[in-house]
Amino acid sequence: MRHHTLPVSPATVHWGYFSKAVAPALTLRSGDRATIETLTHHAGDDYERMIAGDPGAESVFRWTAEHKAVARRGAGPTEGPFLRGSGEGLGVHLLTGPVAIEGAEPGDILEVRILDVRPRPSCSACHAGRCFGSNAAASWGFHFGDHVEEPKGREVITIFELDTAGEPFARAVYNYVWTPQTDPDGILHPTIDYPGVVVDHAKVRERHGILKDVRVPARLHFGTMGLAPSESDFVSSIPPSYTGGNIDDWRIGKGARMYYPVAVDGAFFSVGDPHAAQGDSELGGTAIETSLTGDFEFVLHKKRDLGGTALEGLTHPMLETDDRWSVYGFTFPNYLAELGPDAQTAVASHASLDKAMRDAFRKLRRFLMTVHGLSEDEAIALLSVAADFGVTQVVDANWGVHGSIRKSVFTCTGA
């Protein structure tokens, strides 16, 4: 077992997409561990608190009229003229990686264990050592179009501070309504339509004293973790799919084990979209987006060894925690295959919890039948009385419903 370190830098991140075509930032073997830094793509919402003085963050977010350290942001076109910028923001998450796993081949399963998760403290002079995050109630939120207060159609950024002294929690510092922002290339962003645009605080009005006395229990986790799909070279990081990605389940934190089907040689694991807290549904469009560092362990399960294990027949991401198994249902289990060449744009217009529920049911039924050897009737009886279905997210184009079953149901040894 070797322990690797993967800090953030323009050379170790890719922004807004998964890709089998990007050179690996790190190559390791099954059983190895790695400490991986991740940055939130919302750090530009408060540059002073979340970027200034932090060499890694500064290097990735660097963007002047002359130089943009990470030019491509999204799976969209990289040849101008641009509507929003290179990559066109078709995919938004800053992902660290890819991490290639030696010997991984399609058909294998990659297990990723999260050993620890830590927030990334601010380095700026006034806030050094404190940890901050940003929540955007954005145009892609479930609430959007349904505002009850004026002005309707607004996007709101709320900056949170994470307090880790005791039982960790987040409290709001201030919020502001998004105003049109001009990026260093001169493109105007009337809405939050491109990641990494640093907000000019002279153009927004900070409201302090909000969410007074409200403490949001911390749930440190990675919103986006997954492997490169085989279908395209550049795949938007927004819709989750069969190789994982932007699942946005807050249970994918310390102690979690995630299992992903390998779709390309080397697996090409990437991680990002770190969150300090999120509710089931991620309703407003984002969590409390906070840069985090994680310790990971990677275990490759070869295809030939899967029979008779919990991974037999697995074709989708699955979570194991100390007390439960969760499978992830999506509106489209594999939207890239189902929707054809326009999948990456078409997926957004078909969002549906009803289809995601259907998918979660099928996946959990299959799990109970294949892995636990139950008949269909037994599986359905158990699903009704012991499995819980919840809303994972309604904001990532390919909506999610997770189905969970407690491990205690199966452990029947002793009294």
Add this chain to the structure above:
Amino acid sequence: MNVRRFTSESYPDGERRAAWRGVLAALGLSADAPSAGWGSHATAILRGTGEGITVGRLVAERQILSPMVRPAAVPFVGVPLILIPLDEGANLDVGGERRPVRAGQIALLPRHGGAPVPIFDGGRTLVLSAGDEAFRGRRIGTASKILPRVMAAEGLAGVLAGSLASAAEALDALSDPEWEAVAAGLAELLLALLRGSAAAADESAGATSAATAGQAALLHRVHQSIERRLDDPDFTPGRAAEALGISERYLHRLFEGTGDSFAHTVRERRLLRSRLDLSNPAEAHQTVSEIAFRCGFTDAAHFSRAFRDRFGLSPRAFRQGEIERTKEAASPGVQRGWPQDSAVQTRVRRPETRRGPSAPQVPAIDAGTAPRHHHLAVAADRVHWGFFSRALKPVLEVASGDTITVETLSQHASDDPALMIAGDPGAEEVFRWTRDGKAVDRRGAGPLDASVYGRGAGEGFGVHICTGPIAVRGAEPGDVLEVRILDMAPRPSRAPGVAGRVFGSSAAAWWGYHYGELLSEPKPREVVTIYEIDVGAEQPHARALHSFRWTPQTDPSGVVHRTYDYPGVPVDPGSVVRRHGVLDGIRVPLRPHFGVIGVAPRENDLVDSVPPSYFGGNLDNWRLGKGASVFLPVSVPGALLSIGDPHAAQGDGELSGTAIECSMTGTIAVVLHKRAELDGRPFAGLTYPLIETPTDWVLTGFSHPNYLAEFGAKGQSAVYATSSLDLAMKDAFRKARRFLMQAGGLDEDEAVALISAAVDFGVTQVVDGNWGVHAILSKRLLPSPRVPIEPERHERCGFT
């Protein structure tokens, strides 16, 4: 609805290929030598008609498809298959010659068996398959000469391609009659296209009698005018020719070219139209003669003969068969409750006075006295079965602050009467049902004379045995009633040999979420699992004793229940086969709770107990157990509280249709919050059931927050037809936002940020007609200003 959905996700690796072949076979296709990579992902949606027309949308990796060819011995008209690739890169291979098929173009694959067999390879594909019965009696001309070909999406081929694409998109959105119409339209287009194609084939073969493209177009117009004039008995060849501006002789020649005749075609179309109308439930009010006249037949006896000659049975017999078929196939699984097209539901009903002179005395309480404790045992006159009603007389009146021990029975106790009813006087009385009648006759909100389906009084439109109603003194519309669950204990069996043990039942029933897509045979099936509950264990749990498949049960009144369609039908143990050893080694952790807690709705006298709504009812949220409270908006004077549907355990979703249903006794405290005193309370202005647990607020969202008001008179049927988690999620979000803004004093932006970061949304149930999504707000988020009113604790109610 005869929609078939397929996804490879449902099958383990080894079975996917065979399952996929089954899908292809339904479209008349076979897959040869699938590439090695196959098996990662495939989905399909198919829909067929009784006339043999099937439309499918296949999503899979590239694969090789060819038509299934019938053995040459079977005479076969051989309508070619239409395949339309959705992506670029597909090919049609005929005898080694490869032709590219662009996205949206039509590949025509004849299946008359003439070599060479055309081979199609492509990924996502639309398929139109018409069996030979679809056109029986209508000749395509020399179909056997049609060659495999690729047709550009222009002209008629373009219209067909476009129609097929939009039909495929809407497959699961169309009602049966709508779908029949769409499929018939597609068949017409296909027929016209094939006629043109056959003509072209004839031409290229140098046939002299071939119709030209112009003739084909003219023929198409003739067919259109026939369709328009099917009801006109005087539509003669002469008038048809006149309408088209051609001579009658030329008209006949047009038909000669197709090997058909005008008279035959008209008659065939009339018969097919009448057949369609006879099978359409929406036409059920028309007599057979009326339908015959409408289809251009002037003599009912003649029609009857013609119909029998053509279809092998009389119109009346055919229609009866169709009714049986739709009853069996369509009504279960489509919806519970009132059928939407039932005429009976508008019948005016008098409020019932079901309580006889033996009605229990309602204890009168003087205002201002100390809280009292009441005991409400189950008895035939203290329960109402399957409905809520503002018209029921209360069985008990209590004052705010009083505590009540409420016995409740599971309506599923009859799944194993020997374990769950025998020897228990209360249960025996409520379930009593002999040839002479039932102790509780009405079960459900349907008609007492069972005039919709004939299942039994109330028709089972609503199934839960509810104890109550309990009137709360001084409760008025606008108040909020808080029901606290102080304790819950299961009701032990009193049956000989098993007395003292606790049993429950869970039915995977036709209203379950899984029912339409079972994997293993026989399909469909209903399965009942009997559990034993161990409350004394360190970790209280349930384990399965045995299960059985539902078999038709004859109730004591002589009605046969082919499915689980009426509550309280005693299962005859001799009629079912018990499977032991099911769920071996599995222990289901207990979550005792009441599925149903509700007050009487204001809208109707009889409301189906299945769909939950603003008044509470069948909430099916396992968080509503010991230590939790539910706040309900009072809608009628006295509130009229009812409790039932006790559950020992349930998962979020209640997927199969039921929980572990187990009779239980609860101790509750009832607290009335008067409207004038609500200001500043978290439940001020409450318009929905709000659950409070020691740690959380749980807000209940529904597809339709108040379906009775939303759909009006049709509410009790419409709610089942429009269940959706998407709607329920919207509702739960709006309630959560409102709660945080009102009870938490936040502005909208604060509320949305907090919901995103800290509120958990979960699936409550997808089986109760009005589907549920709940929002869980941790009390840690907001320091609650609530001042608890502690009622006197009541000692744990025990049973001997």
